[in-house]
Amino acid sequence: MPRTPVLGLSVRWRPSTGHDDLLLVEGRSGLSTAVALVGRRAGRAHADEAGPDAVRPDGEGPDPEACDREGFDARSLPVGDVDMLVADLRRERLGDRLVAEASCAHCSARIDIDFSLTGHLRHHRPRPARSAVPADEPGWWRLRHSRTWFRLPTAGDVLAAGAGREGHRALVEACVRGDRSAGAVRAAERAMASLGPTLRGDAEGTCPECAASVSLDLDVRELCLEELVFLASGVLDEVHLLASAYHWQERDILDLPSSRRIHYAERVRASWSAETLPEPADA
Template identity: 30%
Template sequence: MNGAVVFRASVPGGLWLDGADACRRDFALRPVSGADEMFLLDSENAALPGERATALLDRCLVGADGVAARLSIGDREALLLQLRRMTLGDHMDCTQICPEPDCAERMEFTLSTTQLLHAPYEHSRPEHDLKDVEDGHTYLARFRAPTVDEVDRAARVARVDPERAGAELLRCCVSAITRDSVNVGLDTLPSPMLKRLDAAIAEIDPQAETELALTCPACGVAFSATFECAAYFLSELAARTRHLLHDVHTLASYYHWSESDILALTPGRRDRYIAKIAESLSGA
């Protein structure tokens, strides 16, 4: 069974433990099983993509219940890249449509999960400071990267009120603001400083957003595109799940096994039984 195989996986940011001056970067992951794929199928309409990626990771993290929600988005991406590698291999076939309206070439290229992984960040503590002078005042903002849970919650709020979602997420990340050494609220920050703060929050977790530099082979235009492992991997698993339902139906009809027994098989073992059935049906 897949559940018996456990791999070591590491993250670039890490989970800062209360009162500790070091963070946990190593975790144990098991590959995605048929039961996980069924879980994703069942949650398709009930949960947002980010929430489903977090739930999948929580199922596959071994001995770390509830940890996925406390990681940064970059750490979730890093673990999903490694989960993808141990489940389906390192190479990911991607397509991208050229943004030039007159061209619209469908480009095909391959990415490697290993190459997309960042080295461990050199942060010595979970919180960071941004100091800046604006309108003759010295501002100091203390901030950290948002957690997966905070971003997932913001994505839900953003469906009805994107502006409120952004403001709430920023409030989660900022623990203190001072103006000339006096504590002030976040709404006191001048907008140029707010922009710099947004950029600084993104900079401390670069694994959260992967920008690909691409050149269209047909028209030669150079452009950038964002790659999100969470979205890519979920869509890949959704395509596999359509096969899985068919496989469960075939195996249950032929061998009269239960759904849970069939889902406990590795995909390779499942494929071999399906091939056996096809063999015996064609020989009959």
């Protein structure tokens, strides 16, 4: 049972259906697709499933009520928690190893950088921020020796803010209170990066041709989403196949668990292939 690194929420996964696969195929990638996928697939575990070490967002101890509700709004999660949950869904399907492709800047040779998702998650785990202390309001922090309060941006904050300079300004407005001078905002952002890191970071490798060191900026959430999209890419063909073979309605097919839909489609393909085989010649 995965547990989010920032908020410490224990999560149960609902089995994937065709609706989830269609969401991936139509949404492709990006934070909005990640949020929608996690929101569809995840349910919060009950307190007895989560264990006694589920913690409050301010890190100050057990939060049993946080584990009693069946579901949660993925938009309310810090981006780092969304990243981790997408990585867990990918690991559930394809295992722990992830390969990123790059080109050597020195000789242009192709480089495959192979690494462990578990190791990457461990490297990007939340860490204490020495410059900040928990504030009185749950989920908020205060910079030491400062009148600046801040909270971690949620996925919903980031999606609402948009990109560019205006997006950054909107995030500051939403997540920082009090002194918003440039220095205070930078200090708050450094603390946020420690308390709620995302899975974006560098991966190191060596060129097999010229032995040059290579550093690749990786957005692991997006890599995982791309692989999940690829796994789901057959959903439209499978819906068409089952509708043609059994005259089922689209919604009924999409309601099936993904694994069962795939098995039905494989049976139809095998049956149709057998029907088209030439009959053996008479002896």
